[in-house]
Amino acid sequence: MKIHEFQAKELFKKFDIPIPRGKAAFTVDEAKKVAAELGTFPVVVKAQIHAGGRGKGGGVKLAKSAAEAEKYIKQILGMTLVTHQTGPEGKVVKKLLVEEGLNIAKELYMAILPDRSNSTILLMASEAGGMDIEEVAAKTPEKLIKVWVNPAVGFQPYNARALAYQLNFDPEVTKQFITMAGKLYDLFMKYDCSLLEINPLVITKEKKLIALDAKINFDDNALYRHKDVVEFRDLNEEDALEVEASKYNINYIKLDGNIGNMVNGAGLAMATMDTIKLAGASPANFLDVGGGASAEMVENGFRILLSDKNVKGVLINIFGGILRCDILANGVVEAAKKVKLTVPVVIRMKGTNVEQGKKILEESGLPLTVAKDVWDAAEKVAAIAKKAKN
Numbered sequence: 001m002k003i004h005e006f007q008a009k010e011l012f013k014k015f016d017i018p019i020p021r022g023k024a025a026f027t028v029d030e031a032k033k034v035a036a037e038l039g040t041f042p043v044v045v046k047a048q049i050h051a052g053g054r055g056k057g058g059g060v061k062l063a064k065s066a067a068e069a070e071k072y073i074k075q076i077l078g079m080t081l082v083t084h085q086t087g088p089e090g091k092v093v094k095k096l097l098v099e100e101g102l103n104i105a106k107e108l109y110m111a112i113l114p115d116r117s118n119s120t121i122l123l124m125a126s127e128a129g130g131m132d133i134e135e136v137a138a139k140t141p142e143k144l145i146k147v148w149v150n151p152a153v154g155f156q157p158y159n160a161r162a163l164a165y166q167l168n169f170d171p172e173v174t175k176q177f178i179t180m181a182g183k184l185y186d187l188f189m190k191y192d193c194s195l196l197e198i199n200p201l202v203i204t205k206e207k208k209l210i211a212l213d214a215k216i217n218f219d220d221n222a223l224y225r226h227k228d229v230v231e232f233r234d235l236n237e238e239d240a241l242e243v244e245a246s247k248y249n250i251n252y253i254k255l256d257g258n259i260g261n262m263v264n265g266a267g268l269a270m271a272t273m274d275t276i277k278l279a280g281a282s283p284a285n286f287l288d289v290g291g292g293a294s295a296e297m298v299e300n301g302f303r304i305l306l307s308d309k310n311v312k313g314v315l316i317n318i319f320g321g322i323l324r325c326d327i328l329a330n331g332v333v334e335a336a337k338k339v340k341l342t343v344p345v346v347i348r349m350k351g352t353n354v355e356q357g358k359k360i361l362e363e364s365g366l367p368l369t370v371a372k373d374v375w376d377a378a379e380k381v382a383a384i385a386k387k388a389k390n
Contacts, residue, residue, distance in 0.1 A: 001218045003232040004048045006097045008214035011191065015183045018176075018210045022099030024048065028073055034098040035069040042101035045072040047093040050237040052215070053083030059093065062101060069098075084134075087256075094236060102210060107200035108167065109133050109144075110181075112188045120148040121188070123181065125163045129200040155185040176209040191229060192222030241285075241304050248300045250289055257282030259381045260311040260343075262301050264289050264323050272317045272374070279378035281385035284311050289323070298323075298331025299338070306339050313344045313384030315377055320351025327353075329360035336366050344369065344384050348377040 006024040013019065021038060025031035035043045047059030054060050059081045063069035073096065082090035109129035115122040128136045128143045136143050145166045147159050160181035164174040188196045195217040202212045223230050235243050245252035251266070259281045263269035266288050273283040285308065289301045305314060318328045328349065336345070348371040349357050361368045371377035 001220055001223060001229070001233060002050045002237070003216055003218075003229070004050070004095065004097075004234065004237075005046065005214050006048060006095070007232045008216040009097075009211070011187060011216065012211060012214055015187045017180055017183050017187070018208065019214070020044075020099040020102060020210060020212060022097055025073075025096045025098055026094070028070075028077060031073040031077065031096050031098050032066075032070055035063070035066065035073070038098070038100050040100065041065055041069070043069055044099045044101055045069060045076055046097040046099065047076050047079070047081050048095035048097055049081055049086070049091045049093060050234070051081075051083050051085035051091060053085055054081065057081050057083040057086075057090075059083075073098075091237070102202060102212065103205040104202045104212075105205045105207075106203040107212075108202070109136075109197075109199045110184075110201045111195065111197040111199075112184060112193070113195050115148060118148065119151075121151055121185070123147045123149060123159060123163060123185070125167055125201075127167055129202075133199055149185065151189070155182050157182070170207075172207050173203055173209055180209060180211075187216075191216075191226055192219045193217065194219045241307055244307075245287070245301070245304050248297055250287065250297060250301050250304065252288075252301070252304060253286040254308065255283050255285050256310075257284040258310050258312045259385055260284045260287070260305040260308060260314045262287045262289060262298075262305055262314070262316045262318075264318050264328075268317065268319060272315065272378075275374055275378040276315065276381060279375070279382035281313075281378070281382040284308055296331070298328055299335040302332055302335035303339050306335075306341070306343070311343060313381050314346065315381045316345065316347040316349075317374060317377060318347075318349050318351070320349060320354055320357070324352045325349045325354045325357030326360060329357035332368070333360060333364045333366065336364070336368070341366060344381075346371050346377045346380045346384075348372075348374055 009019045023034045025034050042062050042064045045061045047054050061072035063072050077096055079093050080090040081093050107129040109126040111124045113122055124146050126144050147162050149155055149159050157178050160178040164177045197215040198211045198213055200212050202210050239254045242252055259276055261272055261283055263272050269288045276283050287301055289297050346369045358370055
């Protein structure tokens with residue numbers, strides 16, 4: 001789960017992590033009031049969307065006067081902001097963060113994330129902070145300094161000291177950095193974060209270390225422990241079909257292809273998507289109904305999948321174990337009848353009650369094609385995709 005920058009900074013406040021003075025605003029008048037309350041200029045007007053690259057897209061502006069602040073507030077609030085993370089369709093800005101301007105002497109980058117390759121927590125930092133950190137990672141990865149923390153031992157001051165040394169901090173800033181890194185690590189662990197990122201982390205001309213930005217993602221599986229975080233969820237920032245799927249505990253992620261697919265099991269889903277690509281088509285989604293799905297879940301998954309206007313054909317790949325093939329078939333037939341099926345559907349089933357499932361599909365009177373194996377199914381949907389393209 002993602003949250004906005006201003007919400008992440010609320011969590012930073014709880015852990016006494018230094019941030020600029022500022023406040024979120026949802027209307028032009030609210031934003032103007034926040035700018036006035038800050039008392040001094042310049043102020044920074046920042047679009048609040050769940051995507052990076054806001055500055056390059058025109059979603060972050062430095063206002064040197066009240067008139068400029070009003071101009072940028074009106075310009076950004078309500079705009080469709082396009083960045084490298086939003087896709088060409090962009091996102092409409094419905095919230096702003098208005099903050100005090102700082103006397104920035106240096107911009108840095110810092111992040112904390114789990115390193116699953118060795119079961120540790122990775123602390124990562126770079127002197128090359130700012131908007132182009134992705135380019136730094138791609139072209140000069142040696143500029144990203146990494147330190148690993150054993151979660152059984154926990155964060156130790158020497159972890160941050162090792163980073164500070166390579167970041168060329170003077171003693172005054174090093175002391176602040178060690179304290180801040182410890183608090184960031186505590187936040188990361190206590191809130192079951194999957195990513196904590198500050199870009200930029202700044203040193204001011206007054207030698208103060210301040211988190212100018214804040215990005216936090218959370219492990220969805222741990223949200224039951226954090227009701228305060230769940231309240232931060234902004235459904236307007238999520239894909240409508242993904243929100244709908246979450247109501248039924250269906251794992252759904254929208255992609256940019258035109259072949260919808262429904263599978264039971266994440267590993268099988270990934271393999272199915274790869275097979276679709278190998279056959280020359282492109283998946284429109286990841287949809288895992290789970291090993292123990294009911295006919296109702298299958299029906300809801302199928303309905304959600306077909307709600308995507310880009311879908312020109314569907315591949316259903318089910319291994320019948322806990323989810324029996326006859327239950328799947330009943331769910332597909334009922335959903336197809338209710339949504340008035342308008343695209344071809346290819347189904348590959350193996351496992352428990354597979355013959356009963358095939359019989360249900362064949363007797364449904366619906367345009368449902370049963371494939372003999374995964375590759376046969378992939379070839380059939382690839383042909384569908386090619387026909388739709390032509």
